[in-house]
Amino acid sequence: MLKRPTSRRKTGNQQISLNLVPILDTMVTLIGFLLFTMSFLTLVSIESPFPEANSADVAKKLKEKPLQLTVSVREKDTEIWSPFELIPAKTIPNPIPGQPDIRAIHEALVGVKQKFPHENKVVIVPFPGATYDVLVSTMDTVRVLEPTDPPIFVKNEKTGNDEPLKLLFPDVIFGNLLGDS
Numbered sequence: 001m002l003k004r005p006t007s008r009r010k011t012g013n014q015q016i017s018l019n020l021v022p023i024l025d026t027m028v029t030l031i032g033f034l035l036f037t038m039s040f041l042t043l044v045s046i047e048s049p050f051p052e053a054n055s056a057d058v059a060k061k062l063k064e065k066p067l068q069l070t071v072s073v074r075e076k077d078t079e080i081w082s083p084f085e086l087i088p089a090k091t092i093p094n095p096i097p098g099q100p101d102i103r104a105i106h107e108a109l110v111g112v113k114q115k116f117p118h119e120n121k122v123v124i125v126p127f128p129g130a131t132y133d134v135l136v137s138t139m140d141t142v143r144v145l146e147p148t149d150p151p152i153f154v155k156n157e158k159t160g161n162d163e164p165l166k167l168l169f170p171d172v173i174f175g176n177l178l179g180d181s
Helices: 021-038 055-064 102-115 132-143
Strands: 070-073 077-081 090-093 121-125 153-155 162-164 171-174
Touching: 070 132, 077 102, 090 102, 102 132, 121 132, 132 171
Parallel strands: 070 121, 121 171
Antiparallel strands: 070 077, 077 090, 153 162
């Protein structure tokens, strides 16, 4: 008599189906969570142009003697000066070593802006150990006019009307980021 074939051979051909519902549910929840948290994240950037190195432009600007306002932030003090001596150099001592007196720097720069209302560039020269907070606070104080500052008016060339300025020195250029000051 013949024996009956085993049942193992019949079960080997069964296909297994994966349940993807829990994985898809997790992915949808994760994507929603990421989109929700990204709406609270704000990124701010400040454009900082490279210093100009074209020799023809530099020679032309040197004939006109530009202001080239420079703020040198050092460990013990901060100096506001111009290489062409269009303004008297002003040294502001730091209340804490490595932390510049932002209020005094801002007030000095407002006085410079009143004398040179069309100037928009400022060169910031930080000391080698300057922290990120020192750089950002210095950039903020040289860029923004506060509501308590005296108004500074500039004649609009298109309309001929005097308009108040909204920014102090909006074009910030970094100098000497890696060298000694």
